[in-house]
Amino acid sequence: MAKTKIITCIAEKPSVAKDIAKVLGCKDSKDGYYEGYSDILKADTRVTWTFGHLCELKLPHDYNPAWKAWNMAQLPIIPSRFQIKLKPNDGVRHQFNIIKELFNSSDEIINCGDAGQEGELIQRWVLQQTGAKCHVKRLWISSMTDEAIREGFKNLKDQSEYQYLYAAGLARACGDWLIGMSASRYYTLLGRQQGLSTLSIGRVQTPTLAMIVRRQEEIDNFKPEDYYVLSTIYRDTIFQVTKGSYKDQEMAQKDLEDIKKDKFTITGVSDKKTSELPPRLYDLTSLQVDMNKKYGYSAEFTLETLQKLYEGKLVTYPRVDTTYLPDDVYGDCPRILECLAGYRDYTSKILGKKLRKDKKVFDSSKVTDHHAIIPTGKTPGSLNDAEINLYDDIAKHFIAVFYPDCISSVTTVIGKVGKIEFKTQGKQILDYGWYDVFGKAPEGKMLPKFVKGESGDHKPTLTTRTTTPPPLYTEATLLRAMETAGKDIEDEDMRAAMKANGIGRPSTRAAIIELLFKRGYIAHQKKNIIPTSIGISLISAIKDPLLKSPELTGQWECKLREIESGRYPVMRFIDELKNMTYEIVGKTPPSKKN
Numbered sequence: 001m002a003k004t005k006i007i008t009c010i011a012e013k014p015s016v017a018k019d020i021a022k023v024l025g026c027k028d029s030k031d032g033y034y035e036g037y038s039d040i041l042k043a044d045t046r047v048t049w050t051f052g053h054l055c056e057l058k059l060p061h062d063y064n065p066a067w068k069a070w071n072m073a074q075l076p077i078i079p080s081r082f083q084i085k086l087k088p089n090d091g092v093r094h095q096f097n098i099i100k101e102l103f104n105s106s107d108e109i110i111n112c113g114d115a116g117q118e119g120e121l122i123q124r125w126v127l128q129q130t131g132a133k134c135h136v137k138r139l140w141i142s143s144m145t146d147e148a149i150r151e152g153f154k155n156l157k158d159q160s161e162y163q164y165l166y167a168a169g170l171a172r173a174c175g176d177w178l179i180g181m182s183a184s185r186y187y188t189l190l191g192r193q194q195g196l197s198t199l200s201i202g203r204v205q206t207p208t209l210a211m212i213v214r215r216q217e218e219i220d221n222f223k224p225e226d227y228y229v230l231s232t233i234y235r236d237t238i239f240q241v242t243k244g245s246y247k248d249q250e251m252a253q254k255d256l257e258d259i260k261k262d263k264f265t266i267t268g269v270s271d272k273k274t275s276e277l278p279p280r281l282y283d284l285t286s287l288q289v290d291m292n293k294k295y296g297y298s299a300e301f302t303l304e305t306l307q308k309l310y311e312g313k314l315v316t317y318p319r320v321d322t323t324y325l326p327d328d329v330y331g332d333c334p335r336i337l338e339c340l341a342g343y344r345d346y347t348s349k350i351l352g353k354k355l356r357k358d359k360k361v362f363d364s365s366k367v368t369d370h371h372a373i374i375p376t377g378k379t380p381g382s383l384n385d386a387e388i389n390l391y392d393d394i395a396k397h398f399i400a401v402f403y404p405d406c407i408s409s410v411t412t413v414i415g416k417v418g419k420i421e422f423k424t425q426g427k428q429i430l431d432y433g434w435y436d437v438f439g440k441a442p443e444g445k446m447l448p449k450f451v452k453g454e455s456g457d458h459k460p461t462l463t464t465r466t467t468t469p470p471p472l473y474t475e476a477t478l479l480r481a482m483e484t485a486g487k488d489i490e491d492e493d494m495r496a497a498m499k500a501n502g503i504g505r506p507s508t509r510a511a512i513i514e515l516l517f518k519r520g521y522i523a524h525q526k527k528n529i530i531p532t533s534i535g536i537s538l539i540s541a542i543k544d545p546l547l548k549s550p551e552l553t554g555q556w557e558c559k560l561r562e563i564e565s566g567r568y569p570v571m572r573f574i575d576e577l578k579n580m581t582y583e584i585v586g587k588t589p590p591s592k593k594n
Helices: 014-024 090-104 117-130 146-154 159-192 205-220 249-259 284-295 299-311 327-339 341-347 385-400 475-483 492-501 506-519 533-541 550-564 570-584
Strands: 006-011 028-030 033-038 043-049 055-057 084-086 108-112 135-138 226-234 237-241 264-276 406-417 420-431 459-466 522-525 528-531
Touching: 006 014, 006 090, 014 033, 014 043, 014 108, 014 146, 014 299, 043 090, 055 117, 055 159, 084 090, 084 117, 090 117, 108 117, 117 159, 117 506, 135 159, 159 533, 159 550, 159 570, 205 475, 205 506, 205 528, 205 533, 205 550, 226 249, 226 420, 237 406, 249 420, 249 459, 264 420, 284 299, 284 385, 284 475, 284 506, 299 385, 299 506, 327 341, 327 385, 341 385, 475 506, 492 550, 506 522, 528 533, 550 570
Parallel strands: 006 043, 006 108, 108 135
Antiparallel strands: 028 033, 033 043, 055 084, 226 237, 226 459, 237 420, 264 406, 406 420, 522 528
16 A cells, blocks of 8 residues: 655744644644644645744854954954854754654655745745755745635645745845844944943844934934015915025015015916825835824834734735735635625625726736735634724725725916916815725815906915924834835835835834834834934944945845845855955955955
């Protein structure tokens, strides 16, 4: 009789393993795994788990005992070859030994790690550390519903198809290790001469801190200046001068006196219909931004809450940086809308009709591994307030993209007094469209009926205003700044184009911000973020602009994405960071020596 095939599936955490085991039919609970015969896999199956990183890159002294001491002469610390080790923890060691034993008795392994760069790295390191020799396949899913898990196991890929994803994760980890280990020691040793304690330097955290410190410096050094705004009231309507504000008070005063002498005349009236598209679907950053603005949630708290919704099968994969859906999801949208039982008042207006399909929503070319965050259609059970708030916004954004645009009529009225031109605008909402889903109305003002050529008395005023400094960062605006490498960009299309050069990844930005708080480099001032004296001292101590540049860090992130897509050699990236590490500690890289 032929031997039954033995398959071991490895998930990233116990709760995920439990869900997978249930779908596969592995009902017997053992120490560190589930087992049973799976009709889906047609094999005796075990489902085990890690709990985050079981393995890590070795520390300096693991390579060379001399590197344990913090000494300028030993810098930079660059291993000839990076190696990993098991984390020194009894619980980790116990679970790892279970995994190793299961792998050694398997005919096939299925990597069920989180479907992203970090998840790939976590599982690959465990596979390497166990020395597993059997064939490995990859489960790749965007939802934790039973249907998605079942479908994923029917469409397993060979692990080799994700080699570039692993290479990018490895390059990121090695690059962060290189910069972090040598730069932290170098600046700590310098800082001790000035009475500073141990300093933490990072490839992403340091330019992020630099942005916060730079903003504080801009505010501290800001010198307010007066400027002057000329306006006039005609028929109870305020008209603003079209040429903008005045810097010269005498010129502003002269124009004010001149327009007092003449009547106000309407020279043009135009009406234009405008449409406002529904808001984009959420990626992780835009959801974190909205939750911070609306509820004051930190980026980390939003991600943790979103992860719970994902593991509860209520929403799709959370760590995404796209606001698009692939075209093939369109066919499943009526089902999802039909299942959103708590939103019948909104879905009933669009179900039963051909759903809108906009290129700003459905575009397969804008989706790589995962699509925008949307509800799965599973009915929520008991949720806490934060989970309700997140789910509600995700669901309403999903419903809204199928609603019509908001249509407005914008009236522009131009008037003149002598040679000086004035303008005002009014807005009338003709169709609220998608705004009905959110229960709010767009801002606008109605104007009286003006006729070209009419003329009459008016009341001119000259108002003195003062320039204001840039605002302190909040978590919402800091996330946006990290996304665009420090550039202030309001336009959504332009901001989306900048994502490839942003600082960090959507999945890591929250952790970076929290690390800066934990290190004591930044602090909260109500909703704002301010640098502490330690954070300011750290950025002041770093003379090398390479470490503080958001633009350069953004370029590294772009290269990591290129590695992920197979267009940039991983060793070239690591060699570049090795050379940079030499330069940071004031030494000449080997590649630049004569």
